[in-house]
Amino acid sequence: MKREVSLIGGISLIxxxxxxxxxxVSPKGVMRNAGSLGAGFLIWLGCGILATFGALSYAEVGTMIPKSGGEFPILLEAFGPxxxxxxxWTSTVVLKPSSLALLSLTxxxxxxxxxxxxxEPSGLAIKLAAVAVILTVIFINCASVKLSTKFLTVFSFGKVLSLVIxxxxxxxxxxxxxxxxFExxxxxEAPGVREIALGFYQGLWAFDGxxxxxxxxxxxxxxxVNLPRAVIGAMVLVTGLYMLTNVAYFTTMSMQELLESPAVAATFGDRVLGVMVWVIPCFVCWSVFGTCLGSCFTAGRISYVxxxxxxxxxxLAMLxxxxxxxxxxxxLNGFIAILMVIPNDFDTLIDYFSFSMWIFHGSTCAALLYFxxxxxxxxxxxxxxxxxxxxxxxxxVCLVMAPIIDDPKIHYLFAFMFIMSGLAFYFPFVHY
Structure with missing residues (x-):
């Protein structure tokens, strides 16, 4: 593939x-576990710092092994096939398509x-619209890398502008x-270790990517040169925007009101924007479509590599x-996502799979220590x-164990078994 992603394009992708x-919609998971406004802001800041640390660690191993595919080439070099x-297997079959499906439904x-x-819109209408979104992002990503990065830049600018408003x-x-x-x-009540871990788990959802x-x-x-610059620029920008957006929310609502609000930005819009309240749903649609575009853009590179x-x-290695x-x-990523949109009852299952992503994040940083x-x-x-x-x-390690210890359910075992079931395909079709 050609090198067509510039520094601005890289920042826009992140x-x-x-x-x-x-x-x-709902930044209240952090505040619910924090117990106080000050502790909540500290957890938000901690999430931004931890995500930045992860991104910097990835920048080191990424420039050591300058191959696309995210964690795949790093784990391959460090720990084997x-x-x-x-x-x-896990990313291609579950994590990336499910993320695209959920985003398109939103x-x-x-x-x-x-x-x-x-x-409430009818279920069929929602599914048809979601499929249309998936087909659109597939077309853009198949048409041109330059076109994709231009769209990403435009939508990223729109997202930043919406938060700035x-x-x-x-x-x-x-x-x-x-x-x-703010008084x-x-x-x-000061949060304990369990509450802090769960607060981080919720906050890091917002920093995923x-x-x-x-x-x-x-x-x-x-x-x-551009990888570390893009990482630092994007992380500082997003962390700052998230902190200031949370401050803005609390200028109009108390902690209790925020926790009871089904959509925090909508409540904020009702109280501040007046007749311009309609811009909030537009912001959400704009933001979610841009995330769909970025998710589809990167997902294809995993199975390609x-x-x-x-x-x-x-x-899948063909261009x-x-x-x-x-x-x-x-x-392939889009086709699996469309299949997941059809039943539209997999949200809970995906929550149980999501903890597995931090297994791979931790393994990649462990690879850095190994190198x-x-x-x-x-x-x-x-x-x-x-x-x-x-x-x-x-x-x-804490983020993998926290949801299992806090709420142990058989679903986590099913998720782990599914991940390991990939070996049933690996040995006959890859190893041999």
């Missing part, structure tokens, strides 16, 4: 994937709401003296002859302090 519907295959619900006059509304409310909800910010540039590193212009290494069918896009891999020990003199265009990947590894 920002466009990270800023989804969560910051508009089986962990790499299990990552590709877009459909918000886009159709005005046509139904505040009534909310932040400006918050500044206006602060200027009017609406600061009562005694740390009053309330910090590793997206590693999926397309072979298409990034001057990756040794895995197929190139002989782990999947060679068809469009003229457009130089991994069209078969992109089409530091095994290959101390290997060229590293980017080198982070050793404490950074250690912190990410510890956090990954």
């Amino acid at each position: 920002v466009g994937t990270m800023i989804g519907s969560g910051i508009f 089986i962990p790499a295959y299990l990552f590709a 877009f459909a619900k918000y886009a159709l709401a005005p046509a139904y006059n505040r009534n 909310i932040i400006i509304g918050g500044i206006v409310m602060l200027a009017k003296g609406n600061t009562k909800h 005694d910010a740390f009053s309330g 910090w590793n997206q540039l590693n999926y397309v590193i072979e298409e990034l212009k001057n990756p040794f 895995a197929a190139r290494e002989g782990h999947f069918s060679k068809v 469009h002859a003229k457009r130089m896009t991994p069209a078969p891999a992109v089409l 530091r020990y095994k290959l101390p003199d290997y060229p590293r265009p980017v080198k982070v302090p050793i404490v950074i990947p250690i912190i990410v590894c510890i956090a990954a």
Whole structure:
């Protein structure tokens, strides 16, 4: 593939994937576990720092092994083909398509709401609209890498602008003296270790996507320079926006009101934007579509690289002859996502699979530590302090174990068994 992703395109890919519907709809998971406003803000800041640490760790191993596919080539080099295959298997069959399906359904619900006059849109209409969204992002990603990155840049700018409008509304409310909800910010019961872990788990959902540039590193212009710059620029921007957006929310509602609100941004819009309240659903649709585009863009690169290494069918390693896009891999991701839209009853199951992503995040940072020990003199265009990947590894263990310990259910065992079931395909069709 050609190197057509610029620094701005790289920042847009990270920002466009990270800023989804969560910051508009329901950022209350953090506050519920924090117990107080001050502790909640500290957890939000901690989530931004931890995501930045993870992204910097990925930048080091990504420039050491400058291959697309995210965690796949790193796990392959460090721990061999089986962990790499299990990552590709889980991501291709469940994680990436389910993410695209859920995002498209969210877009459909918000886009159709005005046509139904505040009534719930019919299930069939939502599914048809979601399929239309998936087909649109498939077409854009198959048509051209340049076209995809241009769309990502436009939608990322729109996402930032939408949060800036909310932040400006918050500044206006602060200027009017609406600061009562910030008084005694740390009053309330201090969160314990369990609550802090669960708060981080909720907050990091909003930061999910910090590793997206590693999926397309072979298409990034001057990756040794642009990868760390894009990571730092995107993480600082998103963390700052999230913190200020949360401040804006609390200029109009108390902690209790925020926890009771079904859609925090909508409540904020009702109280601040007046006749312009309609822009909130537009913001959500704009944001979610951009995230769909970024998710589909990176998902195809996983199965493309895995197929190139002989782990999947060679068809998936093919590029469009003229457009130089991994069209078969992109089409596979979209096809599975459409199949997941049809039943529309897999939301709970996906929650149980999502903890597995932090298994792979932790394994990738462990690979960095392994390379530091095994290959101390290997060229590293980017080198982070050793404490950074250690912190990410510890956090990954906590984030994997926290939901299982807090609410142990048989579904986690099913999710783990599904991941390991990939070996039933690996040994006969790959190893042998």
